[in-house]
Amino acid sequence: MTVPGKYLRGIPINLSEINDIAHAATSRPVILGGPIRLGYGTQGGSKADDFDLPGLMLALKDIEALTYDILGSKSSFHNPESIPQRSRSTVEIARWSVKGAFVIKQHPDYPHVMCELETFRGCGRPDHCSFCTEPFYGDPDFRDITDIISEVDSLYHNGARYFRIGRQSDLFSFMAKDTGDELLRPDPKAIERLYKGIRKTAPQLKVLHMDNANPGTIAAFPDECEKIARTIVQYHTSGDVAAMGMESADPSVIKANNLKAMPEDVLDAIRLINRIGSARGKNGLPELLPGINIIHGLKNETPETFRLNFAFLKNILDTGLMVRRINLRQVMVFPDTPISKENNMDQYQYHDQFIKFKKKVRKKIDHPMLKRVVPIGTVLKDVMCEVYNGITFGRQFASYPLLVGIPSKLPTGRFVDITVSGYGQRSLTGVPYPLDINNTDPKLIYYLPGIGKKRAHTIIGKRPFIDQKDLYDKVEGIEETLPYIEFRD
Ligand code: SF4
Structure with a gap:
């Protein structure tokens, strides 16, 4: 990794994993390519070093070109070191x-x-x-x-x-x-x-x-x-x-x-x-x-x-x-x-x-x-739920996506729109938009914008509601929340 980082569902490969892969493939050449040719390091503030992994060939220039050349020549398939390395x-x-x-x-x-x-x-x-x-x-x-x-x-x-x-x-x-x-x-x-x-x-x-x-x-x-x-x-x-x-x-x-x-x-x-x-x-x-x-x-x-x-x-x-x-x-x-x-x-x-x-x-x-x-109440479209770990974590597809934590169990691999209702240090807390107030996980009601514990309890105790007017009549100070909810039977 030239720019090491932490990711929601992946971590940069380490040398022992590379080694395992190399040894799982016994009857074919295993080529390692990418920026690792410049050295291997685990984190910033350190030096990327040379490394030695027996049984594995390092692409010193472009891995695509090396693979192409090896596949294009029968003799070199069993003797890949004989191929001159080049850039594509x-x-x-x-x-x-x-x-x-x-x-x-x-x-x-x-x-x-x-x-x-x-x-x-x-x-x-x-x-x-x-x-x-x-x-x-x-x-x-x-x-x-x-x-x-x-x-x-x-x-x-x-x-x-x-x-x-x-x-x-x-x-x-x-x-x-x-x-x-x-x-x-x-x-x-x-x-x-x-x-x-x-x-x-x-x-x-x-x-x-x-x-x-x-x-x-x-x-x-x-x-x-x-x-x-x-x-x-x-x-x-x-x-x-x-x-x-x-x-x-x-x-x-x-x-x-x-x-x-x-x-x-x-x-x-x-x-x-x-x-x-x-x-x-x-x-x-x-x-x-x-x-x-x-x-x-x-x-x-x-x-x-x-x-x-x-x-x-x-x-x-x-x-x-x-x-x-x-x-x-x-x-x-x-x-x-x-x-x-x-x-x-x-x-x-x-x-x-x-x-x-x-x-x-x-x-x-x-x-x-x-x-x-991303102010409170922003509706983020198409957040893909990726991991459940007490909280469902999801992200929009993006070059640099924001992490969203949804305090309930949602099916992973599915997209959901989210109302932003709070913040972690570099992440957001949100609830599905619009939130089906009559049937949703009670925990999520607490996280709606403008709700808080007391009002959440009142809402949960008085469910179901027929429509906005019904909710408005039964729960005080709910105006701010109305745009983010819906009423299903
Ligand atoms: S040397 Fe690297 S960081 Fe500097 S301008 Fe060129 S590409 Fe950008």
């Missing part, structure tokens, strides 16, 4: 992604599968951020727009309905031109062609979200990026997030690590995305909001860095802007990145301070921000 080309992706789209049917959650569409990889900056592994992929290798649309078409005909335009380090730089500046100049027309084409070929898609955006690009090319943001909002589905790698608000850290944007640039980018994306969309969430990624453990970090990072976030909160997600992590140091030459991460000196900082941000920024982004 965008022409190959075009072919393989269309022919291989059927594979989504094998996913255990099919048809509820989020399909990530690659637009390009690599970074167009002449000098790179100290921690980043993306420059290992070279200059951006943009995929043809028609190829990406053909991939969507093939996935769509195989039942896919959820898409995220991901992988690239900056969607706003897709098809951007090198004009000799530090950053590539965005091409709004190319992004419009991409989004328009996807919607045309997949008219009934349910989710179309994006992933990363470089705040430096948005600040440097505000006119082009405003057009791009408007295109995204026109063709995507709501609840979208432009995750921005800010990394640090400390100018001395930014300089020492060659980061891409100064705090004022990031603030400009956040303002622009808010201006265009903050209206509430069909799924109950704002159309498009920025996310912010901050990394600690970079060169020149001091206790002052924590103060500056917190002050930056606090300013966003105080100026009324919205941010959907603040990702705080400790750097993972990969071999051959500039930072690896100076920081072996054996002991991250500010680890304790980082933990304190994280707690403070969760409490003082995330929590009030969540209340602003």
Whole structure:
């Protein structure tokens, strides 16, 4: 994992699991691929190390290309080490992604599968951020727009309905031109062609979200990026997030690590995305909001860095802007990145301070921000119930979904609309919308907006109700709750 994380129904694979898989397949080559070729690490604040798993072949470049070459040659199937390793080309992706789209049917959650569409990889900056592994992929290798649309078409005909335009380090730089500046100049027309084409070929898609955006690009090319943001909002589905790698608000850290944007640039980018994306969309969430990624453990970090990072976030909160997600992590140091030459991460000196900082941000920024982004009474559409553990946990399909806890047992694998009625630190509490007040689990009544314990008891004692008037006559102070309930026999 280049960006380790915690997820509702999955955790990153560990070496012993990889080993078990390798040894379960005895009569065929087992190839391991992906970012793990750069090293293996379990969490930020540590070093990604070399590892040795006997009986397993590591794809040193692209696993797709290696697999293709092995399958294409009978002799190498039994002797895969003899195959020269290479990177796949965008022409190959075009072919393989269309022919291989059927594979989504094998996913255990099919048809509820989020399909990530690659637009390009690599970074167009002449000098790179100290921690980043993306420059290992070279200059951006943009995929043809028609190829990406053909991939969507093939996935769509195989039942896919959820898409995220991901992988690239900056969607706003897709098809951007090198004009000799530090950053590539965005091409709004190319992004419009991409989004328009996807919607045309997949008219009934349910989710179309994006992933990363470089705040430096948005600040440097505000006119082009405003057009791009408007295109995204026109063709995507709501609840979208432009995750921005800010990394640090400390100018001395930014300089020492060659980061891409100064705090004022990031603030400009956040303002622009808010201006265009903050209206509430069909799924109950704002159309498009920025996310912010901050990394600690970079060169020149001091206790002052924590103060500056917190002050930056606090300013966003105080100026009324919205941010959907603040990702705080400790750097993972990969071999051959500039930072690896100076920081072996054996002991991250500010680890304790980082933990304190994280707690403070969760409490003082995330929590009030969540209340602003998703106020009580918001109806979130199509939350998929995924896990029951005393509470049913669900999420909307999204690039960066919010976790919703429903304090009752609901069938998993099913979608339900939810009225937001409370907050965890980074999650929501909700009840099904509309709530069938006559028959529902009594526990849920307590969680309806504007109810509380006492009124919940009264309602439970006086059930059933014929209609709103009947409820209104029998229970005092119920007005606020009426929009969220229904009356079944
Ligand atoms: S983090 Fe820095 S080096 Fe990496 S892709 Fe973004 S701008 Fe390029």
